[in-house]
Structure formats: structure tokens, C-alpha cells
Amino acid sequence: MAWRGGFAVTVAAPADERLARAGVLRRLLIRPELGAVVGALVVFAFFATQSPVFRSVDGVANWLDPAATLGIMAVAVALLMIGGEFDLSAGVLTGTSGLVLVTLATRYGLNVWLAMAAGLVVALAVGLVNGLVVTRTRLPSFIVTLGTFLMLQGVNLGVTKALTGTVQVSGLARADGYEVARAIFGGTIVIGGTPFRVAILWWIGLTVLATWVLMRTRAGNWIFAVGGNDQAARAVGVPAARVKIGLFMTTAVAAWLVGSMMALRYTSVQANIGIGQEFIYIIAAVIGGCLLTGGYGSAIGAAIGAVIFGMADKGIVFLGWDADWFKFFLGAMLLLATLANRLVRRYAEQVRH
Amino acid sequence: MILETREIGKSFGSVLALRGVSMRVEPGSVTCVLGDNGAGKSTLIKILSGVHRHDSGEYLLDGVPTVLDSPRQALDLGIATVFQDLAMIPLMSVWRNFFLGSEPRRSLGRFDVAAARRIAREELRAMGIDIRDVDQPVGTLSGGERQSVAIARAVYLGAKILILDEPTSALGVKQAGVVLRYIVRARQRGLGVVFITHNPHHAYPVGDRFLLLNRGVSLGEYAKEEIALQELTTLMAGGAELEQLEHELRSQ
Structure with a gap:
């Protein structure tokens, strides 16, 4: 402590001066979600000026619904990507969870809540396996979860066909406990005379929770660290494997939640549901500022990325365009957002010198 | 110890x-x-x-x-x-790196962010390390600054x-x-x-x-x-080999 003196005093003043010069602009630009916010504003302005329905409260409730179900997944996938991993099985797992729920409740007479609990156990097991295989073998998660993706796809179809002879299970509305479960997970609530899907509340709540975890908890610090450089993180005592396994299981829980919401809403589940969605989750997270290489990103950004998708999905319908254009739009948004994010990050880094 | x-x-x-x-x-x-x-x-x-x-x-x-x-x-x-x-970790801010693995915590597992920022700033200054902003990513620091922050961190912890x-x-x-x-x-x-x-x-x-x-x-x-510096250098590099090398290079 003896040397605490002189040196510190001399550096204090100039340090503050330079801090002021670096400025508010850089602080703002360095946020990962900036690209997504600008993108969302542009997309909203575009559809809102052309379609009065789109900007009405009913319209907003309408396009917030796909944004919400996608957003719940995108937020979980964003956490996983910040932690440096991918999960290609997340989309199919929504289907698996829904199928477990409906099959157990309709074919085996289980109460809806018990069937949901069973679905959760299955989802957690898949997440645990993904996480264990990735952390134990050090194989790229892209390959590992591509494997589980294909296996789940096969199981979904095979088991459903074996049990029902068709490719869907249905009739959930007759099961015990359906009404309450549907109200909580698949219902609507009326705000100011407009019905909003309850999924929107779940989505907002989970985005807030994920952001809090990332920014304000020790776990959040660890997530950024294992994604940024897991060896360095391990060297200072971060349990990198546990963090990654936890993230895979979090993604699995999100898939279970979304799968159950969909099953309760439509009372039936197609065996091929969720296939192809995994990339949309990743795209929403990337538009929201997540780096493919990990260690950087934001949960709010991913949620806003999902809003862009919701707006485009419904906006194209409102304008009476062919829905095929949605895919074109997707690709364009992805490219623009990634380019914008990269430019912003470069600019932010230049300002420092 | x-x-x-x-x-x-x-x-x-x-x-x-x-x-x-x-x-x-x-x-x-x-x-x-x-x-x-x-x-x-x-x-x-x-x-x-x-x-x-x-x-x-x-x-x-x-x-x-x-x-x-x-x-x-x-x-x-x-x-x-x-x-x-x-x-x-380059993409993380100086203060997040400073406390990585030893985060100060409040109730409910909350990371005491305000304290972390303040302590990181104070400790770096106390070590005489001149960092302009603890919020800047570590990737923007020079190699020497990075090592210095890591040393200050170990000392503080x-x-x-x-x-x-x-x-x-x-x-x-x-x-x-x-x-x-x-x-x-x-x-x-x-x-x-x-x-x-x-x-x-x-x-x-x-x-x-x-x-x-x-x-x-x-x-x-x-x-x-x-031991003197000269001896240390000689021992380390295998002195005979160095002399041999010097001789070879000079003759070219």
C-alpha cells in the first residue's frame, strides 16, 4: 500500500479528460443491438406508411404474436451464441416437446400439467446431452446439434406414425387441466380493448430476465467469458463446461415452452413442426448483434431481431404481397444487419485511438 | 506463503x-x-x-x-x-475482466456492477496503470496494458x-x-x-x-x-554455441 501515493494522483486528471472526449456517441454505438433497432425502425416505417392496418393496435397485436414465439427462442439462442455455441436442434425440439405433451395427455390420459412436466424432462435431457457431448468431446456444437436435430426429426416422425398411423397427434382440448394451461400459455389477454396473445408477455418477461442475467449477474459475466475465450475463462476459475451445459439446457427449456404454447393453442401438433426454424432463431440473434464466433451480443437485440421478423411476416400479408417474398426479405435483412453491426463495431473501435 | x-x-x-x-x-x-x-x-x-x-x-x-x-x-x-x-478476454470490458471468476456479489447472486467498476478503476490507478475508461473492451488495450491489468487483478484478488x-x-x-x-x-x-x-x-x-x-x-x-548478467546470458543461451554462431556470422 505504501506506493499508493503520487503516481495515482498524477494520472487521475488526464484520464478523466480523455474519457469525456471519447463521448456519448461511442457509448451508444458500441451497443450490440443498435443495428437491430435501426432495422426495426426502418421496417416499421416501411410497412406502416403503406398499410393502415399494420400500424393500428390490432395490427400491432397481430405481428407481435409471431415475434413473441420466435423471440422467446431467439433470446435463448442468443445467450447460447454469446456463450460460443450453436443449437441446431432447438427448432425440432419445440416439436418434440409439443408431441410429448399431446401424446401423453391424449393417448395415455395424463393431466395436461403432468404431460407438460414430462415434456420438460425430455427437453432438459436433450439439452443436457447436447451440452455434455459438446463440452466432453470438444466437437463443434454445429455438428453435434446437427446430429441431435436429425435424430429428433426421425424420432418425432417415427414415434408419431407408430402411435397414430398419421403424422399428427390431436385432441388436446379434451384432456384434464387443458383450460387453465391454455389460459396461461396459449391464451389471449385484452389490453385496451385489443386481444394480445399471452405469449407476448412471456417473451417480454423472458427478454428482461435474460438481459438481467447477462448484465447484472455472475452467470452473465461467465457467459460472455466462455464465449469470448473459454480457455482464458477456465484459467481464472470459471466453470466453462457447466456454463455451456446450462446454456444448452436453457435453450431446451425455451423450446419446451414454445412447443407447449403452440400445442395448447392449436390442440394438435404436426410431427414435422419446427424444422427449419433453428436457422431463423440464429438469424434473429445475429441481426440483434450476436457474433457467430461468440462472446458478444445481446438478449434485447435478439428480441428486436424477432420483432423485425414478426413485422415482415405479417406486413407482407397486409400489403397483399406473395408470402414467398418473406424469404427474400429475410436474407436481405440478415446481410444488411450483419454489415451494419460490423461497421458500427469498427467505428467504435477506431474512436478509441 | x-x-x-x-x-x-x-x-x-x-x-x-x-x-x-x-x-x-x-x-x-x-x-x-x-x-x-x-x-x-x-x-x-x-x-x-x-x-x-x-x-x-x-x-x-x-x-x-x-x-x-x-x-x-x-x-x-x-x-x-x-x-x-x-x-x-478481448471483447469484455476492463472491469468485467478484472473481476472474472471472482465477481463481487450482492443478494440473489447479483453481480455488484457498481462496486466492480469503482474498485477496478481505483485499483488500476493505485497500481499506477493509466487506463482511460474501465468500460472499454480489453481488446482495445495494448499488450503491455493487458498484462498490467492482469497483474493488478491478481494483486487485488x-x-x-x-x-x-x-x-x-x-x-x-x-x-x-x-x-x-x-x-x-x-x-x-x-x-x-x-x-x-x-x-x-x-x-x-x-x-x-x-x-x-x-x-x-x-x-x-x-x-x-x-551471478552476473553476463554469466546468466551465457548460461542460458549455451555460451559456446553463441560464440560459435558469432564466429560463423562474422566470417561470412
């Missing part, structure tokens, strides 16, 4: 990476580990920091034979290691033994000087410092003891008064 190894060794399969190395690290002193590439320096520090387990000899902490199972255990015992290339893996090797002359200054500061704070380097010119001004390694064996441990 006194760290000591007695005839410590480690082999990987049929490769004897380290054989019969004895060294001592005392509080308030700097022990330099010198050696060329492949001399076994990194194997030695990986044993000291709990990454590898030694398979012969004894590792003593305060005279008690110890076997470290993990870097975490070493940290808990007060042995902090700053690895050359993985000292910091209560390390008693600080192991530095080639902290100056990738740095220019001026930056290396900055890092050497912080090594001296850490020593003044009463830490036992293990300073690994292949540069005797960096080691000699700050070191109190010098351990020389060559091809996995110790060439001896010397106190500063027992």
Missing part, C-alpha cells in the same frame, strides 16, 4: 518434459525462470498453477506437500497465474504467489519496461512472484533468484549476488 519444489518432474507419455527441478519462491521476492524454447518453462508453471499434476518430486506450500487438482484450487490457495496469451508466463515476450522495449515496473510493485506489496521469460535482460533488473532450465532439467538456481 513460501512455495517450494523439490526435484519435481513431469512426463507426457514417453516424453520427459521436466526432471528434478527444485526452486523456491518467497514473499516479497521475484524468482525468474529462464530458459530457451522447449526448456520446460511452461510445463513448470502449469504444475505450479494447477493445470498439470506433477508425477515425481514434491510441491510444497508453506512446507506442506501439496497436490493441486485444478487452477481453481490454486487460486483458492492464493496462487494466481497470468498466462501469456490468455490473460484477458489477494494472490500471495503471482506466476507470470512470458509477460514481456511479445512487447516492445517501452511496454516491457512498463510491465517490469508492475512486477516490482507486486513484489513491494509482498507477493512472491514467479517471472517466466527467455530474456535475461528483462529478468536481471527485477529478479532476486534465477532458475535456469534447459531441455527439461535445471541448470541451477542462483541468488542475484551469485
Whole structure:
């Protein structure tokens, strides 16, 4: 402590001066979600000026619904990507969870809540396996979860066909406990005379929770660290494997939640549901500022990325365009957002010198 | 705390990476580990920091034979290691890096962000480290600044033994000087410092003891008064070889 003196005093003043010069602009630009916010504003302005329905409260409730179900997944996938991993099985797992729920409740007479609990156990097991295989073998998660993706796809179809002879299970509305479960997970609530899907509340709540975890908890610090450089993180005592396994299981829980919401809403589940969605989750997270290489990103950004998708999905319908254009739009948004994010990050880094 | 190894060794399969190395690290002193590439320096520090387990000899902490199972255990015992290339996580801010793995917590597992920012700023200033903004990503710091932050971090987190893996090797002359200054500061704070380097010119001004390694064996441990810089350089590089090289180059 003896040397605490002189040196510190001399550096204090100039340090503050330079801090002021670096400025508010850089602080703002360095946020990962900036690209997504600008993108969302542009997309909203575009559809809102052309379609009065789109900007009405009913319209907003309408396009917030796909944004919400996608957003719940995108937020979980964003956490996983910040932690440096991918999960290609997340989309199919929504289907698996829904199928477990409906099959157990309709074919085996289980109460809806018990069937949901069973679905959760299955989802957690898949997440645990993904996480264990990735952390134990050090194989790229892209390959590992591509494997589980294909296996789940096969199981979904095979088991459903074996049990029902068709490719869907249905009739959930007759099961015990359906009404309450549907109200909580698949219902609507009326705000100011407009019905909003309850999924929107779940989505907002989970985005807030994920952001809090990332920014304000020790776990959040660890997530950024294992994604940024897991060896360095391990060297200072971060349990990198546990963090990654936890993230895979979090993604699995999100898939279970979304799968159950969909099953309760439509009372039936197609065996091929969720296939192809995994990339949309990743795209929403990337538009929201997540780096493919990990260690950087934001949960709010991913949620806003999902809003862009919701707006485009419904906006194209409102304008009476062919829905095929949605895919074109997707690709364009992805490219623009990634380019914008990269430019912003470069600019932010230049300002420092 | 006194760290000591007695005839410590480690082999990987049929490769004897380290054989019969004895060294001592005392509080308030700097022990330099010198050696060329492949001399076994990194194997030695990986044993000291709990990454590898030694398979012969004894590792003593305060005279008690110890076997470290993990870097975490070493940290808990007060042995902090700053690895050359993985000292910091580039995309994370200075203050997040500063507390990584030892986050100050409030109730409910909340990371006390305000305290972390404030303490990081204060501690860096106290070490005389001139960082303009603790919110800036570590990737925007220079190599010397990164090493310095990592040293300040280990000092703040209560390390008693600080192991530095080639902290100056990738740095220019001026930056290396900055890092050497912080090594001296850490020593003044009463830490036992293990300073690994292949540069005797960096080691000699700050070191109190010098351990020389060559091809996995110790060439001896010397106190500063027992050895001069010239001797150290000669021993380290294999003096005869250097003279031979000089002769060859001159004749061309």
C-alpha cells in the first residue's frame, strides 16, 4: 500500500479528460443491438406508411404474436451464441416437446400439467446431452446439434406414425387441466380493448430476465467469458463446461415452452413442426448483434431481431404481397444487419485511438 | 506463503518434459525462470498453477506437500497465474475482466456492477496503470496494458504467489519496461512472484533468484549476488554455441 501515493494522483486528471472526449456517441454505438433497432425502425416505417392496418393496435397485436414465439427462442439462442455455441436442434425440439405433451395427455390420459412436466424432462435431457457431448468431446456444437436435430426429426416422425398411423397427434382440448394451461400459455389477454396473445408477455418477461442475467449477474459475466475465450475463462476459475451445459439446457427449456404454447393453442401438433426454424432463431440473434464466433451480443437485440421478423411476416400479408417474398426479405435483412453491426463495431473501435 | 519444489518432474507419455527441478519462491521476492524454447518453462508453471499434476518430486506450500487438482484450487490457495496469451478476454470490458471468476456479489447472486467498476478503476490507478475508461473492451488495450491489468487483478484478488508466463515476450522495449515496473510493485506489496521469460535482460533488473532450465532439467538456481548478467546470458543461451554462431556470422 505504501506506493499508493503520487503516481495515482498524477494520472487521475488526464484520464478523466480523455474519457469525456471519447463521448456519448461511442457509448451508444458500441451497443450490440443498435443495428437491430435501426432495422426495426426502418421496417416499421416501411410497412406502416403503406398499410393502415399494420400500424393500428390490432395490427400491432397481430405481428407481435409471431415475434413473441420466435423471440422467446431467439433470446435463448442468443445467450447460447454469446456463450460460443450453436443449437441446431432447438427448432425440432419445440416439436418434440409439443408431441410429448399431446401424446401423453391424449393417448395415455395424463393431466395436461403432468404431460407438460414430462415434456420438460425430455427437453432438459436433450439439452443436457447436447451440452455434455459438446463440452466432453470438444466437437463443434454445429455438428453435434446437427446430429441431435436429425435424430429428433426421425424420432418425432417415427414415434408419431407408430402411435397414430398419421403424422399428427390431436385432441388436446379434451384432456384434464387443458383450460387453465391454455389460459396461461396459449391464451389471449385484452389490453385496451385489443386481444394480445399471452405469449407476448412471456417473451417480454423472458427478454428482461435474460438481459438481467447477462448484465447484472455472475452467470452473465461467465457467459460472455466462455464465449469470448473459454480457455482464458477456465484459467481464472470459471466453470466453462457447466456454463455451456446450462446454456444448452436453457435453450431446451425455451423450446419446451414454445412447443407447449403452440400445442395448447392449436390442440394438435404436426410431427414435422419446427424444422427449419433453428436457422431463423440464429438469424434473429445475429441481426440483434450476436457474433457467430461468440462472446458478444445481446438478449434485447435478439428480441428486436424477432420483432423485425414478426413485422415482415405479417406486413407482407397486409400489403397483399406473395408470402414467398418473406424469404427474400429475410436474407436481405440478415446481410444488411450483419454489415451494419460490423461497421458500427469498427467505428467504435477506431474512436478509441 | 513460501512455495517450494523439490526435484519435481513431469512426463507426457514417453516424453520427459521436466526432471528434478527444485526452486523456491518467497514473499516479497521475484524468482525468474529462464530458459530457451522447449526448456520446460511452461510445463513448470502449469504444475505450479494447477493445470498439470506433477508425477515425481514434491510441491510444497508453506512446507506442506501439496497436490493441486485444478487452477481453481490454486487460486483458492492464493496462487494466481497470468498466462501469456490468455490473460484477458478481448471483447469484455476492463472491469468485467478484472473481476472474472471472482465477481463481487450482492443478494440473489447479483453481480455488484457498481462496486466492480469503482474498485477496478481505483485499483488500476493505485497500481499506477493509466487506463482511460474501465468500460472499454480489453481488446482495445495494448499488450503491455493487458498484462498490467492482469497483474493488478491478481494483486487485488489477494494472490500471495503471482506466476507470470512470458509477460514481456511479445512487447516492445517501452511496454516491457512498463510491465517490469508492475512486477516490482507486486513484489513491494509482498507477493512472491514467479517471472517466466527467455530474456535475461528483462529478468536481471527485477529478479532476486534465477532458475535456469534447459531441455527439461535445471541448470541451477542462483541468488542475484551469485551471478552476473553476463554469466546468466551465457548460461542460458549455451555460451559456446553463441560464440560459435558469432564466429560463423562474422566470417561470412
